[in-house]
Amino acid sequence: MSQDIRVTVWNEFRHERNDEEIGKTYPDGIHGAIAEGLNAIDGITARTATLDEPEHGLTEEVLANTDVLTWWGHMAHREVDEAIVDRVQKRVWEGMGLIVLHSGHHSKVFKGLMGSPANLHWREAGERERLWVVNPGHPIAKGLPAYFELEYEEMYGEPFTVPEPLETVFVSWFQGGEVFRSGLTYRRGAGNIFYFRPGHETYPTYHDANVGQVLRNAVNWAYQGDRHAHLMKAPNTPVAEAIEAIEERGAKLSAADHAGEVKS
Amino acid sequence: MSQDIRVTVWNEFRHERNDEEIGKTYPDGIHGAIAEGLNAIDGITARTATLDEPEHGLTEEVLANTDVLTWWGHMAHREVDEAIVDRVQKRVWEGMGLIVLHSGHHSKVFKGLMGSPANLHWREAGERERLWVVNPGHPIAKGLPAYFELEYEEMYGEPFTVPEPLETVFVSWFQGGEVFRSGLTYRRGAGNIFYFRPGHETYPTYHDANVGQVLRNAVNWAYQGDRHAHLMKAPNTPVAEAIEAIEERGAKLSAADHAGEVKS
Amino acid sequence: MSQDIRVTVWNEFRHERNDEEIGKTYPDGIHGAIAEGLNAIDGITARTATLDEPEHGLTEEVLANTDVLTWWGHMAHREVDEAIVDRVQKRVWEGMGLIVLHSGHHSKVFKGLMGSPANLHWREAGERERLWVVNPGHPIAKGLPAYFELEYEEMYGEPFTVPEPLETVFVSWFQGGEVFRSGLTYRRGAGNIFYFRPGHETYPTYHDANVGQVLRNAVNWAYQGDRHAHLMKAPNTPVAEAIEAIEERGAKLSAADHAGEVKS
Amino acid sequence: MSQDIRVTVWNEFRHERNDEEIGKTYPDGIHGAIAEGLNAIDGITARTATLDEPEHGLTEEVLANTDVLTWWGHMAHREVDEAIVDRVQKRVWEGMGLIVLHSGHHSKVFKGLMGSPANLHWREAGERERLWVVNPGHPIAKGLPAYFELEYEEMYGEPFTVPEPLETVFVSWFQGGEVFRSGLTYRRGAGNIFYFRPGHETYPTYHDANVGQVLRNAVNWAYQGDRHAHLMKAPNTPVAEAIEAIEERGAKLSAADHAGEVKS
Secondary structure (H helix, E strand, C coil): CCCCEEEEEEECCCHHHHCHHHHHHCCCHHHHHHHHHHHCCCCEEEEEEECCCHHHHCCHHHHHCCCEEEEECCCCHHHCCHHHHHHHHHHHHHCCEEEEEHHHHHCHHHHHHHCCCCCCEEEEEEEEEEEEECCCCCHHHCCCCCEEEEEEEEEEECCCCCCCCCEEEEEEEECCCCEEEEEEEEEECCEEEEEECCCCCCCCHHHCHHHHHHHHHHHHHHCCCCCCHHHHCCCECCHHHCCCCCCCCCCCCCHHHHHHCCCC | CCCCEEEEEEECCCHHHHCHHHHHHCCCHHHHHHHHHHHCCCCEEEEEEECCCHHHHCCHHHHHCCCEEEEECCCCHHHCCHHHHHHHHHHHHHCCEEEEEHHHHHCHHHHHHHCCCCCCEEEEEEEEEEEEECCCCCHHHCCCCCEEEEEEEEEEECCCCCCCCCEEEEEEEECCCCEEEEEEEEEECCEEEEEECCCCCCCCHHHCHHHHHHHHHHHHHHCCCCCCHHHHCCCECCHHHCCCCCCCCCCCCCHHHHHHCCCC | CCCCEEEEEEECCCHHHHCHHHHHHCCCHHHHHHHHHHHCCCCEEEEEEECCCHHHHCCHHHHHCCCEEEEECCCCHHHCCHHHHHHHHHHHHHCCEEEEEHHHHHCHHHHHHHCCCCCCEEEEEEEEEEEEECCCCCHHHCCCCCEEEEEEEEEEECCCCCCCCCEEEEEEEECCCCEEEEEEEEEECCEEEEEECCCCCCCCHHHCHHHHHHHHHHHHHHCCCCCCHHHHCCCECCHHHCCCCCCCCCCCCCHHHHHHCCCC | CCCCEEEEEEECCCHHHHCHHHHHHCCCHHHHHHHHHHHCCCCEEEEEEECCCHHHHCCHHHHHCCCEEEEECCCCHHHCCHHHHHHHHHHHHHCCEEEEEHHHHHCHHHHHHHCCCCCCEEEEEEEEEEEEECCCCCHHHCCCCCEEEEEEEEEEECCCCCCCCCEEEEEEEECCCCEEEEEEEEEECCEEEEEECCCCCCCCHHHCHHHHHHHHHHHHHHCCCCCCHHHHCCCECCHHHCCCCCCCCCCCCCHHHHHHCCCC
C-alpha cells in the first residue's frame, strides 16, 4: 500500500482576519479551503501552516515531513523570516515540491528560486478570467475542459518577469484586454515548482471546482518521493579515487588559498 | 557607425597576488588576460574591475555603462557585498549580459540568479578536459572546431545543480571519468546569462585561443542594446484605463490591506 | 564591410490572384509587401519566390544563396512538392533561418520540422487581436511597445499543438475570448525557426508597422552566417583514430548486417 | 484497483536471427529481454511486436491498446512502412508514450517526431560507457546511483542533431574521448518521448540492472492515461458561437479559396 502524499498548505492568513468580506468567503482561511479540497481525494493528506505561528509553522520537522508545499502570501511578504525562506528553498532543492499561488509570485521564496523579480502589471476590478489549457497532455491539465472561467478575478498582465518555464500549461485571457501565462513549471535542484496565477483573496476562487482539480493535479505532479540531501554539497573527489586512473600534475593551489574557498 | 559593446571584466584578483606560480601565469591578473583578448577584436571595448576596489569596482555608474559583465571569483565569494550583488542582479534583469566563469558558479550573483545551489563535485589534478560542441549552430560556438582540449584543468563533475538551461552549448569530457555541461545559456529578466566552465587559476586557460573565441562569441551573444528599467516595477493599471472597457465589480480589498502590499 | 542578410520571401500567391479584394490589399502579393518592408532597411536584401514558379522558385541555387527564408501558404499546402519540402528542411538543418507566417503553420515544411500536427482552432471574423510582448529582452521584440493591436485579424486559438518552444516571445488576446502563443522560437539542426501568427490574407496585416518591425527583427535573429553541411552525415570514427587510445574488444556486428545499416 | 500500464515492445528483430553471437546474447530477441524486465514489476504489462509481423505487429488495435511503445531498430529502418510510421506518430500526438532506444535514433518514427536528422558520429569498439545522472530529481533517474557503467558499448558522439530537449537526464562519458547526451525528454502533441542511448545489439546491455531500472522508470514517466483524439483536428469556431460576443466584419475569404484549404 502506497503512502499518501503529505502536503503542507501555507497561508499568510491576514486578509481573512482583517477584512470581514474576505472572512466570509474563507471562514477557515484560504489555507482551510485549499486543504479541504486536497483532503477530499485519496492519496493526499494535507495540513496547514500560517505566518503568525512560531517559525511560520514551518519548522525543520514540518518540512522534513512535507512532500509538497503550497504557498499563498500577499500583504506581508516582508515579514517572512529569512531563515525560514532559506529553509524552504533548501527543502525544494532536496526534492520537496512547491506550488506557488497568485500573489505568492512576489514572495521571497518564489523570487529567490526564480532568480527574477517576478513582476507583472495588475488591476483589481472583479473582471472575467478565462484559462486556456495550452498543453493538454501535461499531468497538471488532466481532466480539465479546453478552458475554464473565473467570473471574478484580479487581472495580472504580461510581461511576467520569470524565467522561461520548462513548460507552459495555462494561458489566461482577461476581459480588460490582457493575457498572462497562468500555469508554469520549473525544477530547482531536485524539486518541482508550479506557479498558478488565480486566487485573489476577495473572490471565491479556491471554492471553484476546476481550480481544485488543478491543485490536486499539481500536487501529484510535484511529488517525488526521495530526499536528495547530497545535492547540498560540493565535495572534492580525491585524485587517488578517480574512476579512471589519472596522475596528479601541473600547478596546485596553495593551502592558504584553499582555506578561503567556499566550495563545501 | 555602431558603438562598441562595453564589457566590464570583473575578477576577485586574490590568487594572482597570493600565489607566485599563479602570478606568473597571469601577471596582469585573470581579468587582464580576459580583457586583453576581448580588446583584440573590433566591436568590443573591455575594462576591468576587482574585488578590492571601492564598491568592488562596480559603482552604479560603471554598471550603467556596462553592456556585458564577466565574473571570475573563487576564494572570496563571501566578501562580496550584498548591496553590490543586488545591484548586479538588477542590472542583469534590466538587460545587461552576464558571463559567469568557472568557480564563479558559487558566486552570490550566479547562485542568486539561478535560484539554485549550483553545486558539483571537483578535483584539482591537472587532468585533460575536452569540450565538445553539442550545439554547432549556436552563436557562442561560431568558428570553433568540433571539440577543443585543455590539457591541464580542474575537473568539475555532474550533477551540476542549476536549472535546465535554454540551451546547452558545450559538454566536457574529463580524463578521470567525469562529464560536465560546460556551456549553458539562460535569460533572467531581459538579461542574457552564459555559464562557461573552464578557467582554474593554476592553469593558463585564459591564454587559450579557443577559450578566447568562446568569450568573444559569448559577449556578442549576451549583448542586447536596451535598458528595460520598467521591468523593475509591478504597476497598477487603473480600471478606468483598461484597454477594453470594463466595469469594476465584486468585492474590493480594504485600504488597510492594500497598505501592506509589496507590489510596487 | 559586412554583407547583407539574403532573404527569400516565399508565398503561395494564389489568394491575391483569385480574390479581387485580396488583390487590392496586396497588389504585389503578400510576398511583395513583405519583401518591400525588409528591403527598406540596411543590412537585408530580400527577393521573392512563389508556388507556381518552376521548383516553386526554390532551386538548389536559390536556397544555397538564402540566409533566411520566410514562408506564407494556405490553400495549396498539398501542392508543394515533397522534394522541395525535403530540400528546404535540409537547408534549415544546415543553418538557414526560417520564419513561418500565419497559415504556414499547416505547411509541410513547418509540420515536418516540428514533428507535430500544429493544429489549433480558428475563426474568420475580422476581430481585434492584441499581441503582448512576454519576453521584452528577446531580440525579436526589440523596439516594440508593450503590446500592439491588429484591428482586423483571423482568430487562432489554443491549444496549438507544437513542441514547447525555446522561448515564447508574443501571446495574443482575441476579442472573441481566445488566446494564442503568437511568437515562438525553435532550433532544428543548426537553423533558427520563428513562428509568427498574424497575417490573414483578407486583412492588411503586412502593411502594419509593428508587424514589419517583428519581421525585420526576426530576420536578424534567425541569421547565422555558416553552412553546417557536415551535420547531414553520421560518420564512423575508426577505432585507430580514437582521440584517446582504446583497443577494440567484444563482439562485432557481422559484415552482412552492417550492409543493411542506414547510418550515413 | 488501478490498471496496468500497457507497453508494446517493438523490435526490428533481424540481428538476433542473422548473427549467431547476437542470438546467444538475446535468445528471445532484444524485445524479449526488454519485455521480460518490464513484466518483472507490478503495474506494467508488456507485450512485443516485430518488423516482420503483418503491419509490423502495430495494427490500429494494438496501438489503440498501447499506453507506451518502446522502439528498437537499426539495419532495416527503410523497410518500415510509411503508413505504420504515420500511425505511430499520430498515436504519440494523441498521448501514447514513446521510448526510443539506441540506433532507433535513425528510425523514421523518431526523425519524423524530432523534425531533425538525428545524426551523430559512432564507433563500434566495445569500449566503456559511463552514464552520469545530470538531473537526479527527474522520475527517470529514480533509484539510480550517481553514475553507472556499461563495460562494452558502441560509442555515439556529439553533436547529436536533435532539438534541445525539455530536460537532459543522462550524459555519457566514453573511453575513447567522446561525450553524448544519453537521456533526453520531449513532448509531441500530448505524447511523452524519451530517447535512451545504450543498447548496441552485440553487447548484453538489456540484461543490465541499471538499464532495466531506467526502462521501468521511463515507462512510468511516459504514461499518461488519456487519449486526446481531438488534437488531430483544426476546427472552425463559428462566429455565432464565439465565447465573447463579437460581430463579423471586414473582408471574407471567397468560397472558392476556402475550398482549397487544408485546415481540418
